[in-house]
Amino acid sequence: MLKIYPNLEFKASCPQDGVTLQWLGVAIPGMRCLADGICPTCNARYYADLPVSHALELPMILNRETGEIYDPKDVEWFRRPLKEGFRAPIEEEIVPQVHRFLECDRIIIVNCLDYLYGHCLLKLLNVQRHLDEHPELGCCVLVPSQLLHLVPDGVAEIWEFPRSISEGGKWYSSLQRWINEKISNYQECYLSPAYSHPSHRVYDLRRFVRNLPDLSDKIRDRAPIILFSYREDRPWGRTLQQQQQKLQNLYERLSRIFPEMLFVLVGFGRENRIQNTGAEVLDLRAEKFEVERDRLWMAYMSVADCAIGVHGSNMLLPSGLAKSTITLVPRSRLGNIFQDTLFPHNLHDARDILLQYRSIYGSEDLSDLRSSTVAEIAIALLAFQQQQSFWFKVGEEEISSPEVSRVQQFATQYFLPFPFRPLRIYGKLTLRVKNFLNDYLERLDER
Ligand SMILES: [Zn+2]
Numbered sequence: 001m002l003k004i005y006p007n008l009e010f011k012a013s014c015p016q017d018g019v020t021l022q023w024l025g026v027a028i029p030g031m032r033c034l035a036d037g038i039c040p041t042c043n044a045r046y047y048a049d050l051p052v053s054h055a056l057e058l059p060m061i062l063n064r065e066t067g068e069i070y071d072p073k074d075v076e077w078f079r080r081p082l083k084e085g086f087r088a089p090i091e092e093e094i095v096p097q098v099h100r101f102l103e104c105d106r107i108i109i110v111n112c113l114d115y116l117y118g119h120c121l122l123k124l125l126n127v128q129r130h131l132d133e134h135p136e137l138g139c140c141v142l143v144p145s146q147l148l149h150l151v152p153d154g155v156a157e158i159w160e161f162p163r164s165i166s167e168g169g170k171w172y173s174s175l176q177r178w179i180n181e182k183i184s185n186y187q188e189c190y191l192s193p194a195y196s197h198p199s200h201r202v203y204d205l206r207r208f209v210r211n212l213p214d215l216s217d218k219i220r221d222r223a224p225i226i227l228f229s230y231r232e233d234r235p236w237g238r239t240l241q242q243q244q245q246k247l248q249n250l251y252e253r254l255s256r257i258f259p260e261m262l263f264v265l266v267g268f269g270r271e272n273r274i275q276n277t278g279a280e281v282l283d284l285r286a287e288k289f290e291v292e293r294d295r296l297w298m299a300y301m302s303v304a305d306c307a308i309g310v311h312g313s314n315m316l317l318p319s320g321l322a323k324s325t326i327t328l329v330p331r332s333r334l335g336n337i338f339q340d341t342l343f344p345h346n347l348h349d350a351r352d353i354l355l356q357y358r359s360i361y362g363s364e365d366l367s368d369l370r371s372s373t374v375a376e377i378a379i380a381l382l383a384f385q386q387q388q389s390f391w392f393k394v395g396e397e398e399i400s401s402p403e404v405s406r407v408q409q410f411a412t413q414y415f416l417p418f419p420f421r422p423l424r425i426y427g428k429l430t431l432r433v434k435n436f437l438n439d440y441l442e443r444l445d446e447r
Contacts, residue, residue, distance in 0.1 A: 001108065001134070002050060005189035012048040014039035015061050015070040021046060026183075026191075028142075029089065029176035031113040031168050032082055033191055034062075047086070052111065053123055053194045054078055062086055081115060085171030095178040096142065096159035104138025104156045109183075110192040112143045113161060115169030118313025118340060120147055123194040125203040125342075127152055130192055137190060142179075144168055146289050152207040164289075200343035205320045212299040219303055222262035222280065224382055224407045226254060227300055229309030229318045230267035230285055236310050236328055238367045244272040249371035250308075255279040257379060257414055257425055258407060264304070266297040267314055305407070306378050310366065311359075315340040324356045324381045326374060331364045351392045355385050376414075383411035 049055035138156030255278035307318035320342030362369035
C-alpha cells in the first residue's frame with residue numbers, strides 16, 4: 001500500500017545525476033500510476049512509475065522535456081504504452097462515472113485499467129485483499145466498463161471508465177486531472193499495488209462472479225458439458241479453416257462417446273461453425289462485449305465439466321469456474337504458462353491442481369496439436385479425475401467413495417482395450433474397416 005495523498009511516500013532518483021527527486025503530485029492518466037516530480041539539481045521534470053502492478057518490477061522514468069524513457073530492464077511491451085501515451089495524449093474530455101456505495105474519509109484506489117483484458121481482470125482480483133485487510137479504508141476501483149459487473153460487493157466507489165479495454169493503455173489528460181481533483185476531497189489516499197498475478201489464497205472468484213442466470217432448465221439431461229473458449233486472433237491451427245476442422249473433429253469424437261453431451265462455444269468471433277452431427281451444440285459466441293452475454297458465458301463456465309481453449313486471457317474465467325481445464329499452449333506462450341489460470345479458493349492439495357489443469361504443448365500455430373489428443377485428455381479427465389482425487393484424500397479427511405455417473409461410465413469404457421470398447425466409440429473409418437472385416441469373415445464362414 002502506497003500513500004499518495006496528502007503526501008506521496010515514495011522515493012526515486014534523477015536518472016542524470018542520482019539526486020532524490022522532489023514530488024509535485026501524482027499523475028494517473030490511464031493504466032500508469034506515476035509520480036510527478038522535479039530534480040532539485042538539474043531542474044529536469046519527470047514522471048516516475050509508482051510501484052503498482054507490472055511497474056513493481058519494471059519501473060521506468062520519463063523525462064518530460066525530451067520524452068526519453070529510462071528503462072533499466074529494457075522491457076519494450078511495458079515501455080511502449082508509456083511512450084506512445086505521453087507522445088499523443090487524448091485531449092477529449094473523458095472522465096469516470098462514479099458509482100458510490102459508502103462515504104469515506106480515507107480511501108485506497110485500485111487502478112484496474114490496462115490495454116489487455118487479462119491484466120485488467122488480474123488487477124481487479126486485488127480488491128478482495130483490501131476489503132478484507134483494510135476495512136478502515138474505502139476501496140475505490142477504477143475499472144473499464146467491461147469489468148464493472150465483476151467488482152465485488154463492499155467497495156466504497158466504482159470509478160467506471162467508459163472506454164474499451166484495448167484503449168486502456170492511452171494517456172487521458174482529463175482522467176489525470178479528474179483523479180487529482182478527486183483525491184484532494186479525502187483526508188488520506190492510498191494506492192493498491194494491484195499485483196499482476198495474485199494467488200487463489202487472496203481471492204475467491206465467487207465474490208467477483210455473481211448474479212448469473214439460472215441454467216437448470218437448459219442443462220437438464222445434458223452431460224457432460226464441454227466448453228470451448230473460442231478466439232480468432234490466436235486460433236488452434238494454421239488458419240481459421242484448420243481451426244474449423246479441429247473443432248469439428250473434437251466435437252464429433254466427444255459426441256460419439258457422450259451422446260448426451262452439451263458442447264458450448266463462448267468467445268468473440270463468428271467465423272467457424274460446428275455442424276451438429278449428434279450431441280447438442282450451443283453457440284453463444286458474440287461479435288462484441290455485452291454484459292448479459294458475459295454473465296451467460298460465466299454461467300456455462302460454472303457448470304462446465306471441462307473448459308478447453310488456446311492459452312491466453314480468454315482462459316482466465318473458464319479455468320477459475322469449470323471443473324477442469326485443458327489449455328492448448330503455443331510455443332511462444334511457454335514463458336507465460338499458468339498466467340492465464342485462475343484457481344478455485346478451496347484448492348488445498350497440489351495433486352488436485354495437477355489433475356484439474358492440463359496443458360498440451362504445440363507448435364506456434366498449434367497445427368500439430370491433434371483433436372484426438374485433446375479429446376482423449378478430456379475423456380480421461382471425465383473418466384478418472386473424481387476417482388483419483390478421492391484416493392488422494394483417503395486418510396487425509398472424512399470422505400466416502402464417489403458415485404459413478406453415466407458420463408464416467410462412458411468415459412471409462414473408452415479406455416478399455418480394443419475388443420471391449422463399445423462400438424459407438426469408433427469413428428466412421430474404423431467402423432467401415434470393422435464392417436468390412438465382419439463381411440469378409442462371414443464370407444469365409446460361408447465357404
Ligand atoms: Zn537531475
